[in-house]
Amino acid sequence: xxxxxxxxxxxFLLDALAEAIxxxxxxxxxxxxxxxxxxxxxxDRMEQVVGRSMxxxxxxxxxxxxxxxxxxxxxxxxxDERVHVDDATLWRADGSSFAAECWAHxxxxxxxxxxxxxxTFLDVTRRRExxxxxxxxxxELEARVCDRTAQLESANRELEAFSYSVSHDLRAPLRAIDGxxxxxxxxxxxxxxxxxxxxxxxxxxxxxxxGHLIDGLLQFSRLGRKDIHAxxxxxxxxxxxxxxxxxxxxxxxHIETRVxxxxxxxxxxxxxxxxWMNLLGNAVKYSGRRRDAVVQVDASESGGEVxxxxxxxxxxxxxxxxxxxxxxxxRLHKESEFPGTGLGLALVQRIxxxxxxxxxxxxxxxxxxxxxxxxxxxxxxxx
Amino acid sequence: MPNHMEAEVLLxxxxxxxxxxxxxxxxxxxxxxxLHHVEDGAAALDFLFARGAxxxxxxxxxxxxxxxxxxxxxxxxxxxxRELRADGRTRSLPVVMITSSREDRDLQEAYRIGANSYVVKxxxxxxxxxxxxxxxxxxxxxxxxxxxxxR
Numbered sequence: 001x002x003x004x005x006x007x008x009x010x011x012f013l014l015d016a017l018a019e020a021i022x023x024x025x026x027x028x029x030x031x032x033x034x035x036x037x038x039x040x041x042x043x044d045r046m047e048q049v050v051g052r053s054m055x056x057x058x059x060x061x062x063x064x065x066x067x068x069x070x071x072x073x074x075x076x077x078x079x080d081e082r083v084h085v086d087d088a089t090l091w092r093a094d095g096s097s098f099a100a101e102c103w104a105h106x107x108x109x110x111x112x113x114x115x116x117x118x119x120t121f122l123d124v125t126r127r128r129e130x131x132x133x134x135x136x137x138x139x140e141l142e143a144r145v146c147d148r149t150a151q152l153e154s155a156n157r158e159l160e161a162f163s164y165s166v167s168h169d170l171r172a173p174l175r176a177i178d179g180x181x182x183x184x185x186x187x188x189x190x191x192x193x194x195x196x197x198x199x200x201x202x203x204x205x206x207x208x209x210x211g212h213l214i215d216g217l218l219q220f221s222r223l224g225r226k227d228i229h230a231x232x233x234x235x236x237x238x239x240x241x242x243x244x245x246x247x248x249x250x251x252x253x254h255i256e257t258r259v260x261x262x263x264x265x266x267x268x269x270x271x272x273x274x275x276w277m278n279l280l281g282n283a284v285k286y287s288g289r290r291r292d293a294v295v296q297v298d299a300s301e302s303g304g305e306v307x308x309x310x311x312x313x314x315x316x317x318x319x320x321x322x323x324x325x326x327x328x329x330x331r332l333h334k335e336s337e338f339p340g341t342g343l344g345l346a347l348v349q350r351i352x353x354x355x356x357x358x359x360x361x362x363x364x365x366x367x368x369x370x371x372x373x374x375x376x377x378x379x380x381x382x383x
Numbered sequence: 384m385p386n387h388m389e390a391e392v393l394l395x396x397x398x399x400x401x402x403x404x405x406x407x408x409x410x411x412x413x414x415x416x417x418l419h420h421v422e423d424g425a426a427a428l429d430f431l432f433a434r435g436a437x438x439x440x441x442x443x444x445x446x447x448x449x450x451x452x453x454x455x456x457x458x459x460x461x462x463x464x465r466e467l468r469a470d471g472r473t474r475s476l477p478v479v480m481i482t483s484s485r486e487d488r489d490l491q492e493a494y495r496i497g498a499n500s501y502v503v504k505x506x507x508x509x510x511x512x513x514x515x516x517x518x519x520x521x522x523x524x525x526x527x528x529x530x531x532x533x534r
Contacts, residue, residue, distance in 0.1 A: 168453075168454060168482070168483045168484045169483075171483045171504070171506055172398060172401060172483050172504075174506045175401065175404070175483070175504055175505075175506050175508070175511065176398075176400035176401065176404065178506055178507060178508045178511075179400070179404040179407075179508040179511065180400070180404075181508075182508040182509070183407070204508075207506065207507075208506065208507055210506075211506035211507065214506075215485075218485065222487075
């Protein structure tokens with residue numbers, strides 16, 4: 001009674017599984033199968049399956065049949081091997097098929113020879129469909145990326161053509177305006193009189209300003225296309241020489257300069273020179289009203305990057321507008337107070353971004369400003 | 384109008400205003416006395432190879448310098464330069480590219496095909512005069528060209 005009850009309990013457990021299970025004898029004939037197995041294969045009763053060759057019944061037992069000798073699942077009862085097949089195609093009673101993942105275990109309880117095997121399998125149609133869908137989506141995504149890249153490249157080419165014509169076509173009329181205004185001043189100053197000459201001067205100054213804007217804009221757009229020629233750059237020497245050059249030009253002012261220990265960095269020396277030029281140039285410019293102007297440069301290393309800081313004690317800016325300082329043509333001071341094109345910091349940001357770095361700033365009005373830029377450290381490059 | 388038979392400077396410039404300013408700038412340094420101006424690349428080639436309207440010129444009577452704008456109608460500046468360098472008679476003619484373009488690729492291409500120098504026209508007229516004076520000074524006074532017979 002106990003044994004019968006045990007069998008019943010086992011049978012109950014096996015029938016409750018969602019995974020299909022069957023066992024075969026040494027000839028590959030079914031000796032048992034659970035309810036999930038009957039359901040998946042499309043049979044009603046165990047008697048329809050037991051005694052039949054499982055290979056012929058469901059595993060590629062159709063027109064394009066694999067020979068039983070070559071069937072991987074059959075290797076379990078034939079060759080005493082554990083087998084896992086994750087891309088099997090199994091056939092139902094009605095002739096339809098489904099994708100399945102199978103595991104086959106040889107049973108060797110009664111000695112070294114294989115007397116049977118137990119096979120479990122799962123219907124993986126949905127999983128297969130999901131895989132195919134994800135493959136399809138991936139291919140689609142790739143195609144879309146290709147499309148977008150092509151669009152970007154064409155936009156870039158257009159931009160290039162645009163900046164090219166800006167450089168040539170916009171500068172030419174400016175030159176004519178300036179040249180002929182000069183001719184007017186040189187050859188017709190008698191008729192113009194003082195006021196006429198003053199007005200002419202205003203025209204020429206504005207022509208010059210527009211020339212600078214065009215040059216700056218061109219430089220800015222060219223940066224996006226320029227290749228970075230990275231090499232080891234001695235930032236200390238670079239910053240010091242730029243600062244010295246700037247301070248020497250300020251013949252009527254005294255500016256105290258302090259340059260700390262600046263670690264070298266891997267980058268494009270021409271572009272990094274431009275970064276120092278713009279940041280230090282701003283520090284010198286915006287501290288112009290202080291009698292005790294101080295421009296200070298230092299650096300710190302943390303988290304695999306080097307943070308360089310340029311500090312001045314000049315007029316500073318209102319932190320409300322900090323988001324605007326790095327924008328193209330954005331200026332926080334009047335042209336009459338501090339001349340400029342509004343491109344310097346935009347250039348700095350672009351150059352630093354192209355070096356995989358970042359820039360930020362902080363300031364207190366009338367106390368000074370600090371501009372920081374972080375670049376990947378050399379040690380992290382090596383890692 | 385200088386006699387084109389004995390031009391020292393051949394200026395190829397299509398924009399009349401630019402040409403006027405350039406001639407004025409050269410004149411200030413005294414370099415425009417024997418200057419001939421043409422407005423496109425095809426006319427420049429006719430002049431130098433004594434063809435068409437310039438059939439009465441002597442091909443060996445080359446100017447001391449050719450001031451060549453980059454962007455020209457019909458035959459552009461680089462194309463003119465290429466043709467000049469491909470012909471033995473004009474291979475060593477000094478050619479100064481004078482252009483508004485600061486584009487790197489134009490500059491590189493000009494030097495690659497044999498320009499002798501490349502001058503970007505400044506917007507500021509005074510700087511423009513200075514640049515033209517230096518160009519005139521160097522190519523008309525300082526630079527030595529081979530004897531006509533040796534060319």
